[in-house]
Amino acid sequence: MGGREEFLQIWQQHITRPGSEKLLDWLDHKTDFFTAPASTRFHGACEGGLCMHSLNVYHALHDTFFTEGDSEETFAICALLHDLCKANYYKPGTRNVKNEATGQWEKVPSYSVEDLFPYGHGEKSVFLIERFMKLHIEEAVAIRWHMGGFDDAARGGCFAISEAYDKYPLAVKLHIADLEATYLMEHRTSAVR
Template sequence: MTDREEFLQIFRQHVTRPGADKLLYWLENKTDFFRAPASTRFHGACEGGLCMHSLNVYHALHDTFFQEGDSEESFAICALLHDLCKANYYKPGTRNVKNEATGQWEKVPTYTVEDLFPYGHGEKSVFLIERFMHLRVEEAVAIRWHMGGFDDAARGGCYAISEAYDRYPLAVKLHIADLQATYLMEHGTSAAR
């Protein structure tokens, strides 16, 4: 099963609220979500890296934190869509790199950022999701703050992240799953996959 097929299977199995079908149609037909990288140079900096990362976050979140009484739908939404802001965000291109063995300059594939809608990171994902379907408060907060201390607002001394994590355990869980996927599961995935 490909990453795209697994993503679609999990989404269709667990996300059933009104508008989910329209969101999925938009993802498949109007965005590069399933081809896009997860970053320009770090984790998942390869074609399909965004989908791969979203699945890794889903598995880390579900395998580590899911307990009886938790919502399968909320876990799927938060993990699979937390980085929706990266759809239609990266532009493929090339750059010149010197081959140390031959001394020759070679063109290698690369990605650059082309942010057509500069609205932040987590908040942009929440905004895009809610164009199609309603998020529960804890889902919106979890997606908004999934970057934790790496978020610009948190680095600027924002206390909202502390309140968010205190009130909504799903936000803490999503942040930890995102870190686990990025730094433990995807280490070294920038060139392959």
């Protein structure tokens, strides 16, 4: 099963909230979500990397933190959509790389950022999701702060992240799952694990 198929299977099994069908239709037919990379040069910097990363975050979040009483729908929404802001965000192109064996410069495929809607990272994902379906407060907070200390607001001395993590443990769990997927499961690879 490919990444898109696994994503759709998890979605259809767990996400039934009003508006979810329209969101999925938009995601599948009006964005590059299933073919986009997850980054320009690091984790998931390949075609389909964004979908792969979302699935890895889902598995890390679910396998590590899901307990009786947790919502399958909430875990699926947060993990699968936390980086929705990266859909229609990267532009394919090329860059020059020196071939170590020949000493010659060669053009290789690459991605660059073309942010047509510069609204931030986590907050942009929340905004895009809520154009179609309503998030619960803990879901919105978790998606907003999934970057942890890597977020611009957190680096600028914002205390909201600490308050968010204290109030909504799901935000901490999603951040840890994102770190695990990025740095342990995908670090400079393109394999889904």
